[in-house]
Amino acid sequence: MPIAQLPKIKHVRAFTVRGGGADYHDQGAGHWIDDHIATPMSRYPEYRQSRQSFGINVLGTLVVEIEAEDGTIGFAVTTGGEPAAYIVEKHLARFLEGRAPTDYEKIWDQMYFSTQYYGRKGLVVNAISGVDLALWDLLGKLRQEPVYHLLGGAVRDELQFYATGARPDIAKDLGFIGGKMPLHHGPAEGIEGLKKNIAELAEMRARVGPDFWLMWDCWMALDVDYATRLAIAAHEHGLKWIEEAISPDDYWGYQQLKRNVPKGMLVTTGEHEATRWGFRMLLEMDACDIIQPDVGWCGGVTELLKISALADAHGKMVVPHGSSVYSYHFVVTRHNSPFAEFLMMHPGPTEVVPMFAPQLLGEPVPENGRLRASALDAPGFGVELNRDIAMHRPYTH
Numbered sequence: 001m002p003i004a005q006l007p008k009i010k011h012v013r014a015f016t017v018r019g020g021g022a023d024y025h026d027q028g029a030g031h032w033i034d035d036h037i038a039t040p041m042s043r044y045p046e047y048r049q050s051r052q053s054f055g056i057n058v059l060g061t062l063v064v065e066i067e068a069e070d071g072t073i074g075f076a077v078t079t080g081g082e083p084a085a086y087i088v089e090k091h092l093a094r095f096l097e098g099r100a101p102t103d104y105e106k107i108w109d110q111m112y113f114s115t116q117y118y119g120r121k122g123l124v125v126n127a128i129s130g131v132d133l134a135l136w137d138l139l140g141k142l143r144q145e146p147v148y149h150l151l152g153g154a155v156r157d158e159l160q161f162y163a164t165g166a167r168p169d170i171a172k173d174l175g176f177i178g179g180k181m182p183l184h185h186g187p188a189e190g191i192e193g194l195k196k197n198i199a200e201l202a203e204m205r206a207r208v209g210p211d212f213w214l215m216w217d218c219w220m221a222l223d224v225d226y227a228t229r230l231a232i233a234a235h236e237h238g239l240k241w242i243e244e245a246i247s248p249d250d251y252w253g254y255q256q257l258k259r260n261v262p263k264g265m266l267v268t269t270g271e272h273e274a275t276r277w278g279f280r281m282l283l284e285m286d287a288c289d290i291i292q293p294d295v296g297w298c299g300g301v302t303e304l305l306k307i308s309a310l311a312d313a314h315g316k317m318v319v320p321h322g323s324s325v326y327s328y329h330f331v332v333t334r335h336n337s338p339f340a341e342f343l344m345m346h347p348g349p350t351e352v353v354p355m356f357a358p359q360l361l362g363e364p365v366p367e368n369g370r371l372r373a374s375a376l377d378a379p380g381f382g383v384e385l386n387r388d389i390a391m392h393r394p395y396t397h
């Protein structure tokens, strides 16, 4: 029987979009996600109250479109904005146009190694991730199959979620299995800040009862000493994990922290880590219990498959950071990803709203903290680009 030939890739385009969506920190005033959250910049009082004050939303969203010769379009949404759009149009597009969409391994390899002299992590790997996700979306649309089928199929019937937001008590009522709160005070706010952090945790524990998971997202804000003191003080309030406590470059610090935290408390990190080589450091150094790659930042699905296999061999869980459908299609196919994150993008956050609004149409959201695998049953990642929003194509090739 002759092998089916898919149409080749005709064109790659990159757009920017402002407001919300993939750049979930680009929210209006009063949103919980920008309310005095501890960051590495909190040591400067003028940048302490708001992350937008130091430029967390400066890049904005990147939309990548890949069009096949038959007119089918795959797309993906991630962060990186205009500089990432430049990299996609002026550098990465050449490794796709005229190629078969099934050649994602070779395409990834060429994108990564051609940019290695100025890339390796951060913005460049964001751009590579956006292209890779758009390619998987295209492949699914051409084959008329959801991406999770292409990744090996579901290993369970439904996804279950914990919620990230400032109101785990409301997340509990909404059916989530746990709540991850932002840490509000960093080391520069001294012992008073540390006491306020513990008081917030204690109050939340009183509201949610003894069994609901409570976690802290520390967004790289701490040092090993502060994180250790915080973890020890938090233990009596049943903190399940301490996330991204210190700089993602400080693998040695994570290794130490994992040894220092009370028995039973988990150390998690990785949302700002990238590629199999970055995660190899965390895994081989036994620097954490759960890795949390963001599929839109770590290299895309093609790379996440490798990261995940490595984690599996080390007996570690992979619970990807945010990323909505781009994570869900992956998580449902892996035994070592037993649950998923849902980032609460409602300002309160008191309601479940789509994470990537307004860019995505048809984005499934958890109901009662769960999502049936069958909710992902549509070609590609199962979402459409909202063509009513203003998209800007700053560069062409």
Ligand SMILES: C[C@H](O)[C@H](O)[C@@H](O)[C@@H](O)C(=O)O
Pocket (backbone or CB within 6 Å): 033, 037, 164, 181, 182, 217, 219, 271, 321, 322, 341, 343
């Ligand atoms: C709430 C956190 O500070 C981040 O904004 C969040 O996006 C991220 O770190 C997460 O784990 O969801």
Ligand SMILES: [Mg+2]
Pocket (backbone or CB within 6 Å): 217, 218, 219, 243, 244, 271, 321
């Ligand atoms: Mg986090």
